[in-house]
Amino acid sequence: MVGIVVLAVVSAACRPAATVPAPPPTPTAAGGGEATVAPMAGDQLETELAPFVAAELGIRGVAPAEWVEAKPGHFMPAVRADWDTRLVHEFFPGMTLRELVESLLLPVLKVEEWPSPVSGHPSARLPWNLYAIELTQRPLSGSFADVALAEINAGTYLVALLAPKNQRDALRQSIFLPALDALEPIPVEDPNRYVQDSLALFEYDRTAALDIEEVGTESRSGLTVTDFTYASPKGGRVPAMVIVPDDPGPFAGIILMHGMPGKRQHMTTLGERYAKAGAVVVAIDAPHARPEHLKRTNEPIAYTSQDREEQIQLIVDLRRAVDLLLARPDVDPERLAYVGVSYGGAMGGLFAGVEDRLQAYVLVVGDGGLVTHETGLDDVFRGLYSLPQEKREAWLEAMWPIEPIHFVGHAAPAALLFQSGRQDRLVPLPDAVRYQLAGSEPKDIMWYDAGHNLGGPSLRDQGLWLQQQIGIDAQALQ
Structure with missing residues (x-):
């Protein structure tokens, strides 16, 4: 409704609710441990991962040691020719998964409808749901996006890997899934300093x-x-x-x-x-x-x-x-x-x-x-x-x-x-x-x-x- 809407957080989405399928029940591993996700095709790369802290976002995790941090939580290869590959960690306070998808991910990835989750991936810290999206619109055509979203009361966490289709499977195993397991909420940086x-x-x-x-x-x-x-x-x-x-x-x-x-x-x-x-x-x-x-x-x-x-x-x-x-x-x-x-x-x-x-x-x-x-x-x-x-x-x-x-x-x-x-x-x-x-x-x-x-x-x-x-x-x- 156009007019005054006084809110503490966002209360309405931009697209019809049907565009975001509900996530499936989160699987749990036997004995209370982490559930595993079946690996997809492709050889796993040997990639050295290094820890990072993004206090501005209230997160810490891991990313490829040789990649550069373009901004807190955003990593890409040092060689410009490989910039079609990126690893993104984000936290969106006060936002539901649906609001994040409809207001940001759909227009950024240039897709009309958000897919159903391919699986859950509960880590020790966050209840992830995984999405796989083949991108066809320029400038992202020819790439694949693996997106993980975890909604909690405080907001929604995101980890995303954007990679060329011929590298996607290997990078998913060596970078994306370890990044999910490592992501950990921490206190947000105090801006007072x-x-x-x-x-x-x-x-x-x-x-x-x-x-x-x-x-x-x-x-x-x-x-x-x-x-x-x-x-x-x-x-x-x-x-x-x-x-x-x-x-x-x-x-x-x-x-x-x-x-x-x-x-x-x-x-x-x-x-x-x-x-x-x-x-x-x-x-x-x-x-x-x-x-x-x-x-x-x-x-x-x-x-x-x-x-x-x-x-x-x-x-x-x-x-x-x-x-x-x-x-x-x-x-x-x-x-x-x-x-x-x-x-x-x-x-x-x-x-x-x-x-x-x-x-x-x-x-x-x-x-x-x-x-x-x-x-x-x-x-x-x-x-x-x-x-x-x-x-x-x-x-x-x-x-x-x-x-x-x-x-x-x-x-x-x-x-x-x-x-x-x-x-x-x-x-x-x-x-x-x-x-x-x-x-x-x-x-x-x-x-x-x-x-x-x-x-x-x-x-x-x-x-x-x-x-x-x-x-x-x-x-x-x-």
């Missing part, structure tokens, strides 16, 4: 002059829209826009953040509607939309240290936008909020963990951040994964400590609103759920039967929510 180590990166001199330079002003049916720039504490100038109601006030204050790629002008219509609802609205350009970035690359993500510098700069520049609102006598300092969409929804989680002067954050179709967005199961043949190993590892090492999912749990006492679409292919449901679960209380979660563009009902809902938080007139958004 990243927050504590990184907060100083976002500090700046609040007493420094904003150095506002007006570019142009326009009157629009009861509103005044002004384009301007202000000085960034990290260098250069911040292109910005402020929309002010012509009434005397005092008003709430709202900061808007656009998506990627995008710029502040994409938020003009939304900003005008919020201004008519009784808010002074500020929108800025993210660093990736500014001339300095575009001189170096036409892509919003450079996969270099530039991305880290620009993400830090964005948060500092947003903090200066708070200073700008607080400097206005027509803005009530106790009625401030942030609304971010897509990339803005993700960066809002980082902003919320750093900035303590806002009362509310609306995070629309956001995920855990750029690392999350670039390392999903659907990203294995492009973007970050196309880089040489050393560049990929350097980028992950630089970006992971400032990933928004570490910070969104520190928004309190500010309130959080998460809005997500069940059919969103840019932010798959598992990524949205992880982000929501990481958020601090108080929080509300709203799901829509929509894709990345949630549509009009989501605006109505966020208006009603912000009316409660900062006293805007939600009727003006109808």
